[in-house]
Amino acid sequence: MTQLADLSDSELKAYHRRVSEAYQAFSGRGLSLNMARGKPAPEQLDLSESLLEKPGVGNHQASDGTDCRNYGGLQGLAELRSVFAPMLGAKPEQVIASGNASLSLMHDYIVFSLLKGNPDSDRPWGDAPVKFLCPVPGYDRHFAICEEFGIEMVNVALHKDGPDMDQVEALVRDDPSVKGIWCVPKYSNPTGAVYSDEVVRRMAAMPAAARDFRVFWDNAYAVHHLTEERVEIASLLEACEQAGNPNRALVFGSTSKITFAGAGIALFAGSAANVEWFQARMGKRTIGPDKVNQLRHVQLLPDERALHQLMDAHRQILAPKFRAVESTFDGLLSDPRVAHWTKPRGGYFVNLETPPGCAQRAVNLAKEAGLTMTPAGAAFPYGKDPEDVHIRVAPSFPSLQEVEQAAEGIALCVQLAAAEQAISERGL
Ligand SMILES: Cc1ncc(COP(=O)(O)O)c(C=O)c1O
Structure with a gap:
């Protein structure tokens, strides 16, 4: 699998140009998306809507x-x-x-x-x-x-x-x-x-x-x-x-x-x-x-059976959003390999790992493009990720279409941050 380090100087410059253009095009869409907090989506809350009618008058x-x-x-x-x-x-x-x-x-x-x-x-x-x-x-x-x-x-x-x-x-x-x-x-x-x-x-x-x-x-x-x-x-x-x-x-x-x-x-x-x-x-x-x-x-x-049934219904809503994030990252971040990410079997988050020193820059680029991410470093005490590597991705709240767009956006930001760093390290 190709890494940025494997690219020649001219290939790296071409990669940088290509991802800069893609990032500019994404920014130009004028989107406003939020992948910052692990909140349930409205459709998930709807699954328990009947709570609002319970316990019912006289039923206490x-x-x-x-x-x-x-x-x-x-x-x-x-x-x-x-x-x-x-x-x-x-x-x-x-x-x-x-x-x-x-x-x-x-x-x-x-x-x-x-x-x-x-x-x-x-x-x-x-x-x-x-x-x-x-x-x-x-x-x-x-x-x-x-x-x-x-x-x-x-x-x-x-x-x-x-x-x-x-x-x-x-x-x-x-x-x-x-x-x-x-x-x-x-x-x-x-x-x-x-x-x-x-x-x-x-x-x-x-x-x-x-x-x-x-x-x-x-x-x-x-x-x-x-x-x-x-x-x-x-x-x-x-x-x-x-x-x-x-x-x-x-x-x-x-x-x-x-x-x-x-x-x-x-x-x-x-x-x-x-x-x-x-x-x-x-x-x-x-x-x-x-x-x-x-x-x-x-x-x-x-009973527990009802609990598991409800959680299965949550899964039907959540799992496609996680699959969308994974397939977008697979498509954009694998070749050249500029990041690693988790494929969780449960929970609310994907953890995206950029090359060292790139997470903060990627989150800033995302913000400028209309995409709110959890602040880089938030998953560490005192907000300090010693290597500046981790970005927490929370796909639960936005709609599936928004998740697809946001995943593309954050992947482009990681590509660009990684390319900028490689260019500057080589003094190009
Ligand atoms: C690990 C963890 N614990 C606790 C909470 C919050 O739980 P509660 O709503 O019960 O306070 C969250 C919410 O994101 C969480 O991720």
Whole structure:
């Protein structure tokens, strides 16, 4: 396969001329496209439209007789927790259903730990410097929580089957200020990595200098498959119990990309000690969750079969968009090979890797051509991609036609950025 480095000077100049013209033509189309955030498309939200008619007048009782209109029930409706417990690799009694954003639950677990310490802490985390390990590239909003509270972030390499566990084990074993690690264990944001059983086992069993070290297991894409294969991963909760570290696992999920992104249900699962501790803290800021929303979710999704059916319908909408991105990149970026990209089996993102030093330039070129991308570097702590290589592509929200146009646009920008760099390196 040809690389830019294989081209002669005159071939490189011709390539540069050709891609500049193609880029100019694309810019001239006056498009305005957005591939920046992984939001569900309107047609996906329509799949759960009947939620808006539920639970219906006079229909406000949970299975145990709870009047869902009233205060109370901090842990969330039992029948809802039963439907979603398997998705989290948990038992229903290990689950808390509260609020609409799992990000809030992650945020709160950290803030409560900083202020008060968690079940295994000798003192509040905030009494001393705190570090979190961040497999990269990763989810920018995780890193934003750390930045907000002055938690130092330490990059760890993320492979296809999870973080580099040799690196993780060494850092966690030796440094008591390392209190947490961010993990998106299935179809990770943005690389699509799926953690292997071996990574889960090592994560659960590794010795930690801090007794109150926690694994933030954000299983946001647990049922979000893009192929017919429903990829399964090992349960971190079970692995931690077996390894004698039951409180280490903090599992998060939500229905944000199952039902409504702005009006879904957020979920937490943990050991009995964590569930008790978290509820004790939560109980100071709320008398109970929105059980009416929980009730209508159970009516829409009474069991796992209904959940998988709904996710199949999401897949019918999403998979063609991902295929469009892949085939456009195959066509434009393979020969000469100027980039690499992931072909995820699930989740919401494609991770595009440019030659070193080109990602920022490509994203800027895209902006000038009317194409909004996630800022280069966003998938790294402090927004700094050390090699300036990664671009997160989010094909879910735009229409299929827009995705096709946007994928072509970003590929042209990568071609041009790579060609410019090669020309300047050769002093042509
Ligand atoms: C890895 C990951 N976690 C969490 C979220 C947000 O979840 P929620 O809507 O439940 O706060 C997202 C959204 O993109 C995500 O990609």
